[in-house]
Amino acid sequence: MACSRFSFGLLCGVLVILVWASAAQLAHAARRYPYLGMEVQVKGFDRQPLQTQRPFNIAHRGSNGEIPEETAEAYVRAIAEGADFIESDITATKDGKLICFHDLVLDFVTDVADHAEFADRIRTYEAEGETVTGYFSVDFTLEELKTLRARQRFAFRDKSYNDKFQIVTFEEFISIALNSERIVGIYPEIKSPVFVNKHVKWPDGKTHEDIFVETLLKFGYGGKYLSKEWKDKPLFIQSFAPTSLIHASNLTDSPLILLLDNATSVTQDTNQTYAEITSDEYLKFISKYIVGLGPWKDTVVPPDVNNYLSAPTDLVARAHALNLQVHPYTFRNEYEYLHFDFHQDPYQEYSYWIHNVSVDGLFTDFVGTLHLYQQWTSPLN
Template identity: 40%
Template sequence: MRPILARSLLCSAIAAGLAACASVPSQYGAFPTLNGQLPLVVAHRGASGYLPEETLEAYSRAIELGADVIEMDIVVTKDGQLITRHDPNLAISTDVAQHPEFAARKKTTQVDGETQTGWFSEDFTLAEIQTLGAISTDAERPQQFNGKFRIPTFQQVIDLAKAKSTETGRTIAIYPETKNPSYFAALGLPMEDKVIAHIRAAGWDSKTAPIYVQSFEPGSLQYMKNKGLQTRLVQLIDGDSVDLATGKVTFKLPSDRPYDWTLVGDKRNFDAMVTPAGLAQIKTYADGIGPWKRFIISIKGTMGADGKPVDVNGDGKINDADASSMAPTSLVADAHKAGLFVHPFTFRNESRRLASDYQKDGKNEYTAFYKAGVDGVFTDFTDTALAARNALVK
């Protein structure tokens, strides 16, 4: 048996070793990645398809499932502590509404131009936030764990990744995002210097360290680069929805453009970033891009005589399940040509989120993106992403 074939069979046979195999050169032809390596499986907010997101329990579960990387969003508390929450608005992912002692802190404010009502991290100390329980943000997902797990600090997640790397014998990387950095800076709670301090204290300030730092705001990444941060930096690229008549990505607040662009009057949308010129600009301060997956493989619906999308599956709703996937765009090839890796978001198993030609099987969607050459995927379901990667390795 040839050594390459033996190596691929080993990777496919041993689930626990899949993440370690991510650094094996991809010489099988199925993974046209930037540097010939297997695409990374990035556990988006942990095993968030199974447990309340961005908790130590969700991250631990993702690592048990075989994730190469665990991903988290960073927001700031009243006392300047970094915690892992996807939103400053704690009403979205915690049980804060069930805590009468905090009822008076409910407010309406604007986050990156979007009016929101709820309870916000900047109005709570770390000690107060750690009395809250995390909850599932998707009604289709398990609800029995709501309120049982606490909200961790960024440092606790760093410590977990290091401990699990030692325990498992494979390197678990982390993927923090500076979330709403302009919002927090305007409140007098800038986060970038604190993020840098945590990274340097962990001994991870290098291109080869097990960490990727991401943001939707170019200014946040540029600031950290100018402060000497040496880690791999990733520019996130968002979109609001898809025009099912054409398959084109559409844009609407707050997913229209980086908020730091809005603050300086730059009217371009995120699609300016996916042009060759936009990618060349990103390359001056970042190492990769994290685009919404519809910039790579979009979907197109069936349009009725009235010009509106048809509810093909007859469930009374118009969603991805009523559309079919389109041919890949040139974005992956263009990014690779610019020297940027590509980690699209977010892959999920629910049938309403899968184009009809994927036949309600998330593995089919991953396979299409792997074959398109992506260098990693952000997933709520680590095991499904690994199963698809494993099948291609074989």
């Protein structure tokens, strides 16, 4: 349903109310929670449950369309704007601490290059089929990383929050969700496990995957999808590495999501092509361990050379036939990411993916935009 079908007055009225509410929630959250180093405080009272009536609004690295990605402030903002899940990439430090950070290197979204004391930390490693040079998080202790400040990744986004916010730990990320005034799920990724396990020395012969799951268990996460335990603390564990998910399935009954890269990539752990891991045979095999797929959206509905969409592939239908959910990534408001079919209107894009492609969740950089669209088109009971 296109946004133009709604009356302008109603649209503006809803927008004002929701923006005011989001601002008020964010301000309250900022007063109530110190973000970093906080303990879980929300106990012993009922909170608004996670909605399960419509596709999940997944805050990709927080509300990073507005605020530097994977910071506490980006996650708090995403919750205020209506996220069902907050999503993060979980990698590690030199001293084996788990942190929320997408890249292997710190160069693109922190001020590390401005720190003269770290000038000698530049390294070159082979990582996921490429030769990468930069400041790697695995060469820094957590204490050192806490001295850095986050920056906006994209030049065309607001930079007024640059150099203000810290890198956060996995435990701090979890605490943000558990301290929210309604139940908010978490959607952490076992990030680059092959590289991380090669460069980080874990205690007692453990692995990145082991420490990752142990952290979740420490905070009481567990339970099959839609079980009472899961609804109390909603969680999806995601990874591009199939063997990491299979390993995790032996440690927890929490639902797992296999991420799918672009059509020319191979898996970092098993060296399988996109065609191999999306074949009927492989999907049937991996469905014994996972509850869903997280594909790049341009592999689900490929664009043509003129930036118009081609016909959808059958991936969603084949996944649904195996009772697998599909949560594509990444939805962004800017014109650089909108195909011409949508006339530069992100609401039309959401309408297409929800109603035509029938996905079960969407990774978005702009949580508020998706939330407003869903509130207008499928308000919760």
